[in-house]
Amino acid sequence: MKHTLYSSLKLLIICFAINVAADPFVPNNDSMILTILDSNISDQHSSKLNQLKTLQRKYPLDHNIAIDLARLYITMAKTQTDPRYYGLAHSIIKPWWNTKDNTDVMLIKANILEFDHKFSDALVELNKILSIKPHTQSLLMRANIYQVTGDYQKVTQDCTRLLYRASPLVSSTCQFSVSGFTSNSIKTNEQIADLLLLLQNTMNASNDIQLWVLGLAAESASLNNEWIDAEKIIKQSLAIKDNDVYILSLYADLLLKQQRFQECIQLLKPHINQTTLLVRYLVAEKQLYGKLKATHVQNDFDLRIREDDIKGDQRHLREYSFYQLYVQQNINLALKNALTNWHNQKELIDSLILYRAASVLGRQDIINKLSSWKLENNVNIDFNKQALRI
């Protein structure tokens, strides 16, 4: 019995280990399945993908087929949160990469550049599209990039332009993405209530739109210290889609803020293949047990940081600085990465990580820089209260 239990445990450990350091092996059985092909994954895109790939192989220089396939890859990259598809999309449209008049290619290009965190280059493409024709999708995308880079005035301008182009729910949510973080506490609560009412009264809102609205409302409520409301909205979102990474990360942040580490671990355990959630899982584990239990996961994560360093890839500095700040407690390194990240992207979470690292190290110059940015953009969030302190 003891032996069986031991063997089972051993097997379990082997199964769960992401064996970055494991030795290569030769399977005993020829029928051992190694991978399921993406064209066989039951997904709404699979049949279209096969069809377009076949066509593209047959007519590699047909730009319409290439655009359709690249566009599908971008959609799959986002729905499956799989970065590999961006590289495939880029290769497909490479012959038309420097187009001056094909707005479809420009939009795909803007998406790829945005994924690479080359935000100013992505904006150049979107500006080109908008100078050729009015284009709602590009306008909404530009507003989002301005928000990521922390230019709230320009977000408001683009959202205002959306007023008569998009549905009331979409344009209102776009406006709320700024006003929900720049208004005073009472006004913010009113706006959240109004937005939720508008959502309730919009009959045909798709799940994606609902999640967008609810996610922003929850984030705003959480940063406005309305934790109970925020949790309620988050639970409403998870009832629509229980594995949405953005919603789960909001929920995890809320739980960490309230020191509900056990609940955070339970929430994130099935989703630790998502790096954004993995770092929060590791923080909760460290806080609860005083050390990390999932050492194999941590090793994999450490390795990934080293690989990105070798590659010069700075796209994940937010997650890395979060990890260095709260898990490794290597504050100097966290500050260095958080600052580099903040120069490129200034979402509120980026500012909060940087604020915490700077305040621990007493870097008043960086705190002043954050205050100036807040003042310029009328951001009404108290970084000192909202930055995670554990």
Added chain:
Amino acid sequence: MRYLLLILCFLYSSNIFAHKSSDSYLSIDIEQQVLSLKWDIALRDLQNVMNLDLDNNGSIDWGELKQNKSSIFAYSLARLTLTSNKSECKINADNLMINKRSDGYYAVLYGKGECDKNIEHLAIKYQLFFNVDTQHRGLVKLTSQETDISFSFSPDLKQKTFTLTENYTKETFLHFVSEGIWHIWIGFDHILFLMSLLLPAVLLRYQKHWIGVDNFPLALLEITKIVTAFTVAHSLTLSFVMMGKISLPVMLVESIIAISVVIAALNNLFPIISRKRWLLGFIFGLIHGFGFANVLSELSLSGDSLFTTLLGFNIGVELGQLAIVFVFMPLAYLIRNAWLYQHVLFKFGSASIAGMGCIWVFERAL
């Protein structure tokens, strides 16, 4: 509405990476003129360029991979060129195995290569998957008796020549010199600790009062003693930590560093050690060394690279400190007798540093 779905999808998934980007991992071990290769390539990536699913059932099993062995080797090795002394090294296919990584199974290709002469410079041309996936990167690890090099190939950088002698050490060394300078620049607590020790260096404690020193070489000697003691101490602990001989919890180290700032500043206001301040620099320098080690703890260093790294980082830290001393010393000496220096800069400055240190102690202890 379709466009909105796409864009909204983008809105809340833009900064998330669930899976990894496409990477292959190529290890090349060099011994004289013989090369041993181990190349991990994701099955997903191979499937993009060749059909591994021989029975078209939508999955790849080990049997199918084995049957594709020669085409996998042929495809991959055709996209890797190794050149030494202007002649191409011939690579022969060896075993095929598999390995599981965080993003799925990888084919592991083993190969043996031979070059004409002993390899001093190795040129690598890497072109795998670049034509089908612009995000693909080739992570190469080159090891020989003298070197251990990691490098990333990309569509913009497909070719590189590596020198397997001291040049890499020089690059590493310079890199860590800059890391050391950067760390002093961002390490506000180290700077304030040093400033607390330097502020009284141009003053003399005489009958319970501070007076300006009239002997520049004496002031310079005092500063030299402080900086040297601090340097020797933190170099010692930094080296021992990196060699794995000693360790302390990060939070404890950070808290003691904050306390050291408070003590050094308070010692200016209520002097206990007024003559042998270098001793204070030495004692707390030992703790600051642990703090510096935290910066380097990310890297798993060994052998030669450990020595090069430590030397480079320490020299960088010293250069950063010397820059502070060179700016501070002449100015402080010039105005040492002024009321502004003795009351505002020295006393108020020390009190402010102590206050800042107290805030850090409080924050870091939480």
